[in-house]
Amino acid sequence: MRLSILFLFLIVACRPAPADVSTKSNQIDYSTMNLSVTKMALVGEAQKEALKWVDYQNLITGLENYDHSIGMTNELIDHVDKMLKLEDSAFNDQTILSRMLVLKTRLSIYKSYLGYRIKTPEDSQRKYNDIITALDQLTDQMNWFKNEFESSNRETLEDLKADLDPDKV
16 A cells, blocks of 8 residues: 555656746737838729728727737728728729739738747738738728729720710710
């Protein structure tokens, strides 16, 4: 009996100690990271229409004040969800809708990553930069849709109207 108790204490005493997880990996200093900033700007008609689009302006403002928290990321995702409805938007186009879905996906990936216990600055930087890339692609599509696609369609329509016989109109 004494031998069994001694053997039990020996097993418990020789058990490996739990690995210490550094709390430093939970604390990422975003100010020292090389985070991307948007490289695209809305111009012309796209800029005029985007200034009227409240949900888009809320997204841009949210990104300017972004603090890399899960709560703030949820707010950004909510802004994109509202944008996806395209209710008060002059940007009702499939390519723009696709870019908004990519942006929402990238935000959701980043939100999930923010919940990880162990994070690396490199992964955080890469995932955040993916969000900015998606925003730049959305901005590019908005510029193209308003400044090139719609103006080209307007010109074509005017040319077709000019070619019509005035007596038949």
